[in-house]
Amino acid sequence: MDARQLSYFLAVVEHGGFTRAADALHLAQPSLCQAIRALERELGARLFQRAGRGVVLTSAGEALVAPARRVALELVAAREAVASVVGLVAGRVDLVVQPAAADAAGELTARFRQRHPAVTVRIVEPRRPPYLTRDLREGDAQLGLSYLPVTETQGLVVEPLREVEMVAVLPPGTPAGETVSLADLAQLPLVVGAPGTAWRHLTDGLFADAGVAPHVAVESAFREAVGPLITAGGLAAMMPAALAPPGAVATPLNPPVRRTLALLRRPGALPPAAEAFLRSAKLQSPQGREELRDQPPSG
Structure with a gap:
């Protein structure tokens, strides 16, 4: 069962038949019928039965409507959340900080929020002291701020700042x-x-x-x-x-x-808000600005 099948199911429910639902979805009716039959096979129950020129829900279909609508709402919320973070209308940065670097964390965060006031920043000490690297590896934070050297950095990306x-x-x-x-x-x-x-x-x-x-x-x-x-x-x-x-x-x-002073992170792409924080921090240091100038333009 996937989101596409559930959206097709709800379209048939809302339009009262396959023909009108296919038109609304801009989809060929045979393709819509195949998707619904596949969903019925997976669930082991008929979802619709013929009634004149249209269809009505079976008891199994009626039981599926509310959960399917909840999934649809969650998908809408997920898309809106991603869109808002991409535009940094909202979002959150989780930053684990070596205590000696707390003042630097405050400075970097203040500058970041001047540009992105709607993004929430959570600043915490390592939950598994003494090493913030464990918090990063286990997903408790997206970024870590520390003075180098830091132990146990294997598998992490170190971004020097200043x-x-x-x-x-x-x-x-x-x-x-x-x-x-x-x-x-x-x-x-x-x-x-x-x-x-x-x-x-x-x-x-x-x-x-x-x-x-x-x-x-x-x-x-x-x-x-x-x-x-x-x-x-x-x-x-x-x-x-x-x-x-x-x-x-x-x-x-x-x-x-x-x-x-350096930011540490796991390899791979960061969430947009954390990526913006990293870029903001680099822009505050000569070394970071040089690195950003050397990067090819995105897109």
Whole structure:
């Protein structure tokens, strides 16, 4: 049973006969009769019986009318939903975000909604921490936003957006220097992410690459706790410059440390709203704009 057969069935019901239904459908009457007979064979019951020049429903046919009409309404709703998303009159983007990239997610979403105010954007943390890649693979989100590197990216598409500078964030009143080395930063009492978090994975990797062991004073799974621990608790941290709390002393690292902000997704075509979000995000970065210029025009 398919939607075409049900639409033919409803046309015969509404027009009271095969001839008028075939005319309304712009279909040859033998083709309409064959489709109805195929539907009857599949259901194992006659749906119509002759009555004068027309047909009337059998009891089996009467039982089919309401479900067939519900299917027809659902098909109309589905077509309208697709049409509205294609035109971005409506739609939804599901975005799973590494907590350290939350500010960037807000910025990208604000720019996107300036162009597409009717599209709903859902921003969530990974449901299966520490890796948002699991949420993407299992279909909980269409896009993921994170700083690279990200583990377990096999089979996913990584769309780099922009490079972000990492800085040493020091307590208020710290004498401002031009730069801080990772070796010097490692000697200070630090607040870092809890084990297993993406932030911890990032900072551990940077210190390991520099060949130094950090002095970890506080491990926090909550980014909201980091600001007070720096400004009132006298701790230091390493994070993107944009996340430094007010009053803290943000100092460049020497050598400079930069990490790439990227969107991740499953292979294949994205839903139109998610595709528009990806394009909007790329337009906000020099690298993304260059990639879009290199793409052949669609259509």
